[in-house]
Amino acid sequence: MSKLQTMEHRPVRVRSNASASQYLRADRSSRWPTIAVGALALLTALHRTPFRLGPNLLAADILALCLVLVSLPSALALAQRNAAAMTVLAGCWLTCIGYFIGLRWGGLGVAPLANLIRDTVPPIFALCVTSFSLTRAVDVHRVLRVFVAVGVLVSILLLLDSGVRSEATFENPSYAASYLLSAAVAVIALQPPPLLRVALLVFFAYAFLTTGSFGIAVAAGAAIFVRVVQRTGSVDPRVRFVTRIGLGLLVVTFAVYVMRSVSVSDLDIGRGFSGERFERSGDSRSELWLRAVTAWSDYPTGVGFSDNPGGTPLFSTSGAREPHSDVLSALLNGGPLAVIGMFVSLLGFYRLLSPGGLGRVLLATMVVGGVFRQTWNFRHLWLLLGVLAASELLARLRRTSSEAHDNAPPSGSRD
Numbered sequence: 001m002s003k004l005q006t007m008e009h010r011p012v013r014v015r016s017n018a019s020a021s022q023y024l025r026a027d028r029s030s031r032w033p034t035i036a037v038g039a040l041a042l043l044t045a046l047h048r049t050p051f052r053l054g055p056n057l058l059a060a061d062i063l064a065l066c067l068v069l070v071s072l073p074s075a076l077a078l079a080q081r082n083a084a085a086m087t088v089l090a091g092c093w094l095t096c097i098g099y100f101i102g103l104r105w106g107g108l109g110v111a112p113l114a115n116l117i118r119d120t121v122p123p124i125f126a127l128c129v130t131s132f133s134l135t136r137a138v139d140v141h142r143v144l145r146v147f148v149a150v151g152v153l154v155s156i157l158l159l160l161d162s163g164v165r166s167e168a169t170f171e172n173p174s175y176a177a178s179y180l181l182s183a184a185v186a187v188i189a190l191q192p193p194p195l196l197r198v199a200l201l202v203f204f205a206y207a208f209l210t211t212g213s214f215g216i217a218v219a220a221g222a223a224i225f226v227r228v229v230q231r232t233g234s235v236d237p238r239v240r241f242v243t244r245i246g247l248g249l250l251v252v253t254f255a256v257y258v259m260r261s262v263s264v265s266d267l268d269i270g271r272g273f274s275g276e277r278f279e280r281s282g283d284s285r286s287e288l289w290l291r292a293v294t295a296w297s298d299y300p301t302g303v304g305f306s307d308n309p310g311g312t313p314l315f316s317t318s319g320a321r322e323p324h325s326d327v328l329s330a331l332l333n334g335g336p337l338a339v340i341g342m343f344v345s346l347l348g349f350y351r352l353l354s355p356g357g358l359g360r361v362l363l364a365t366m367v368v369g370g371v372f373r374q375t376w377n378f379r380h381l382w383l384l385l386g387v388l389a390a391s392e393l394l395a396r397l398r399r400t401s402s403e404a405h406d407n408a409p410p411s412g413s414r415d
Contacts, residue, residue, distance in 0.1 A: 033136035037129065037387065038146040040064060044380040045150050045179055047171040056114050060379055068125055071132035075124070078131045085130075087348030088123050094341030096120045098334030102302025112305040119330070119338075122382045123345040129386025130352075130393070140391045144186040147384060148200065151183025155207035166210040174373055177213035180204045181220050181365055182384050188227075189358050189388065219369030226364040230356045285324055285372070292323035292332045302335035326370030342376075352389050354396060359388035 043051065043060035051059040079085040099116050133140065154176055157168035165173040187200045208220070295303065323329055330338040346367060353359035362385055369375045 030137040033132065034139045034142055036063065036067065037133065037138050037143050037383075040067070040383055041143055041146040041380070042150055044383060045154060046169050047175065048169055052171075056118065058379070064125055064379065064383075067132055068121075068128045071128040071135065072124075074135045075128045075131040078127070078134075082352070084348050084351035085127060087351065088127050088345050089348075091341045091343070091345030091348055092120055092123050094344060095330070095334060095338045096341070098302060098330075098336070098338030098341060099304060101337065102299075102304030102306075102334050105299065105303045105306045115305040115333070118377045119333070122376060122379075123349070125379075126349070126382040126386035126389070129383055130389040133387060133390035134394065138387075138390070140387055141190065143387050144190050147183050147186035147380075148190065151180055151186070151204060152200070154179055154183075155203055158207045158210045161210065165212040166207075173211040174213040174216055174375075175378065177208055177211035177216035178219075178365075178369065178375060178378050179380050180208050180211075181216060181223065182362070182380050184220075185223070185358055185362050185365075185384065185388075189391075213373070215372035215375075216365075216369055218372055219365040219375075222368040223361050223365045226361050227358075230361070288323045289325060289328055292325070292328040296328075296332050296335075299332075300335060302331070302333050302338060305333050322374060324374060325372065326374050326376045329374055329376075349385065349389065352393070354392040357388065357392040357395075359385060359392055362388060 040060055040063055043058065043063060046060070047058060053059060053062070075085070076089075079089050096116070099119065103112060103116075132138065154168045154170075158166040158176060161168065166176065167173050168176050170176045170179070181204075184201055184204050187197055187204075191197070192200070208217075323332060326342070327339060330342050334341075346363065349363055350360065353363065362381065366375060366381055366385070375381065
């Protein structure tokens with residue numbers, strides 16, 4: 001049973017200035033905060049005009065900014081009481097410092113500032129979503145239903161698209177693939193009837209094939225692996241150890257078999273998942289990654305989002321302006337300090353999330369997907385991560401409160 005299933009359908013209001021023992025107070029869900037977060041789940045899927053307000057600005061960003069401004073005080077209060085939340089903020093500070101050091105090459109113009117906000121704000125946004133969901137009694141189940149409903153709509157649009165790689169309402173097929181993966185996580189969290197659950201997951205997987213996103217496909221594989229490992233966590237330790245070792249050996253054996261027996265040219269499981277495109281994508285990524293590492297060796301503290309530090313273009317022959325990897329992008333723009341800050345923020349969320357919860361499954365997709373693709377600015381991922389963190393934190397608080405109540409001495413008893 002998922003952590004979300006242990007929650008009641010009625011949310012709990014959390015006072016930002018209360019101690020952990022005072023967190024739980026029965027209350028009806030707040031309609032407008034729930035609508036606001038649900039609207040964000042919808043708007044993060046709309047990247048086309050009229051929802052695109054600028055080159056890097058969406059309508060979702062305006063609502064997200066309002067949510068951050070409203071919930072930032074409670075998020076800071078949460079960080080003061082929770083070491084994991086404080087770790088998230090510490091990672092953001094390290095990342096920001098790294099980027100500011102690199103900015104000496106490109107200066108603090110409009111474009112570098114926009115990129116700086118894009119790469120430092122997402123963890124703060126997710127933490128604000130968590131505190132907002134707690135303090136405003138957001139109905140998490142309804143928000144997850146919005147993710148699933150939008151996922152169904154996106155899937156229909158992807159299947160109706162006759163292009164080689166479908167985009168639906170997104171600016172890039174990888175965005176669509178990532179949203180479908182998020183919707184699948186939401187389905188598992190909601191735990192609908194088995195037949196409906198399987199139907200939705202199969203439908204999302206079929207639509208996923210039209211995107212041709214190899215990077216997100218690897219992230220989906222990581223999600224499945226982490227979830228299977230989690231499901232073995234409640235069995236006997238010896239059985240759990242043998243099961244996990246066997247699962248790892250099975251994955252390695254399958255990978256070796258595929259590499260030795262299956263030709264890349266024979267790959268053709270979807271409009272975009274073809275051997276020809278896989279080779280082309282692999283070659284272009286290898287070139288971009290090599291250029292990024294070479295550029296970083298020339299500028300160890302980062303280039304601060306400059307395309308031509310020292311007058312030398314970084315990616316002049318490839319037609320790209322970024323290395324298609326979150327890790328290499330942070331290393332190139334902010335140096336090792338930015339990379340350390342990125343992983344510190346992710347570590348903070350890892351500690352904030354429950355060991356067997358779906359939040360860590362989503363976090364695994366973000367980490368693995370970020371190696372092969374730049375997903376750090378995928379707004380829907382951080383939104384869902386914040387929502388799942390709130391639900392899992394509430395589940396733990398309820399369990400702790402229940403245990404404390406059960407262990408309390410009877411009223412009127414004497415020592």
